[in-house]
Amino acid sequence: MKSVHLTVATAIAMACAATAHAEIKVGVVLSETGPAASLGVPEKKTVELFPKEIAGQKIDYIFLDDATDPTAAVKAAKRLVDDDKVDVVVGPSITPNSLAMIPVVGGAKTPNVSLSAGSSIVHPMKGDRTWVFITPQTTGLMARAVVKNMVHNKFKRVAFIGFDDAYGQEWWKGFSADAKAAGIDIVANEQFSRTATSVTGQVLHIMAAKPQAVLIAAAGTPAALPQRELKQVGYQGQIYQTHGVVNPDFLRVCGADCNGTIVPAAPGVVAEQLPADSPIKASAMAYAKAYQTAYGPNSLSQFSANAWDAGVLLEHAIPVALEHAKPSDTAAFRTALRNALEGLKNIAGADGIYSMSVTDHNGLDDRAVVMTRIENGRWVLLK
Numbered sequence: 001m002k003s004v005h006l007t008v009a010t011a012i013a014m015a016c017a018a019t020a021h022a023e024i025k026v027g028v029v030l031s032e033t034g035p036a037a038s039l040g041v042p043e044k045k046t047v048e049l050f051p052k053e054i055a056g057q058k059i060d061y062i063f064l065d066d067a068t069d070p071t072a073a074v075k076a077a078k079r080l081v082d083d084d085k086v087d088v089v090v091g092p093s094i095t096p097n098s099l100a101m102i103p104v105v106g107g108a109k110t111p112n113v114s115l116s117a118g119s120s121i122v123h124p125m126k127g128d129r130t131w132v133f134i135t136p137q138t139t140g141l142m143a144r145a146v147v148k149n150m151v152h153n154k155f156k157r158v159a160f161i162g163f164d165d166a167y168g169q170e171w172w173k174g175f176s177a178d179a180k181a182a183g184i185d186i187v188a189n190e191q192f193s194r195t196a197t198s199v200t201g202q203v204l205h206i207m208a209a210k211p212q213a214v215l216i217a218a219a220g221t222p223a224a225l226p227q228r229e230l231k232q233v234g235y236q237g238q239i240y241q242t243h244g245v246v247n248p249d250f251l252r253v254c255g256a257d258c259n260g261t262i263v264p265a266a267p268g269v270v271a272e273q274l275p276a277d278s279p280i281k282a283s284a285m286a287y288a289k290a291y292q293t294a295y296g297p298n299s300l301s302q303f304s305a306n307a308w309d310a311g312v313l314l315e316h317a318i319p320v321a322l323e324h325a326k327p328s329d330t331a332a333f334r335t336a337l338r339n340a341l342e343g344l345k346n347i348a349g350a351d352g353i354y355s356m357s358v359t360d361h362n363g364l365d366d367r368a369v370v371m372t373r374i375e376n377g378r379w380v381l382l383k
Contacts, residue, residue, distance in 0.1 A: 022328045023058045027080030029091040034068025035194040038220040038249035039093040039303045046307035055319040073097035081108040085330050090310050095167040106131045111338040113310045118170045122361040133361040135309040137368050142264045143174035145369045151182050155212040159188035161226050162217030171217035187211050194222050203229045212237050219244025224254035231257040247301030251377045261374045268305040268350025273381040283348035309349035317341045
């Protein structure tokens, strides 16, 4: 009788373990603190709106904060894939952290839907990168849009100041190449750190070069620093920022100094201003309605849009993956989910319309970019 009891107990324990493991686990690594907190906080708020069940499967979300630190991001990714046995990792928030995580997710053969914009995260598409996807518009896609606007405004002399990390470097690479091809002369190239408290020297160098326009390639609230200092020394030319600043915190910190700034952004940020015939209007409005219902008016941001689209991609990919593997077989399900993400076509989100392929794990095109101007604390769509 005793052996029977043990057998039943063992069977029950195994059944419970199988049931628990059958849940789809989504690991989430975000910069909830540190210099990129203005990105990570709205991203986390967005993930908290994700469905708790997809295709009849319960979804378990495990959140970790990388504190805007690449080393912490790597540790978080290792914990999620090795200890928590997640089926997919969403995040991180910034390009340096995402690049640092690639060997971890790739080595563990775990799909990663990054919320970072660096083109090098998914290019070249080989090795560990084949497990990584990104939802934001790439730095290259946005750089082309900025150059096109500069050409339209007949700017011939421009200056550049960007982060001294992978984000700034990628913007410099794409922007400088496109600007040169368009006949634009870059008269100054300056850098600063995310934790800098002054960029006076860099700004004086820029002023001495007398550019018609300045592009600030930074992200979050630290991007306000060079803009404020340019205004303080009397710069009168056109200032551009990147989609890395498109959130309410940046507007609050930069204040009136940012009026007139031109910024490429996700269509979802100006969903209500999109024309009725926009192919992204309906999906952008779905995001805007859900987020603002939860968090109030004027709360939309590039980063909540990026996170929203990670959820959209998972909602479409998970049912496909379940046709080929079950969550109880972690390795098989991870592979099935990666393959399903790679096969997604014409999926409309807040950032744009995604069509993935074996060579493109971003899947966005020019429809994913709108040009905006900051006017009195609002993002106004440029016609």
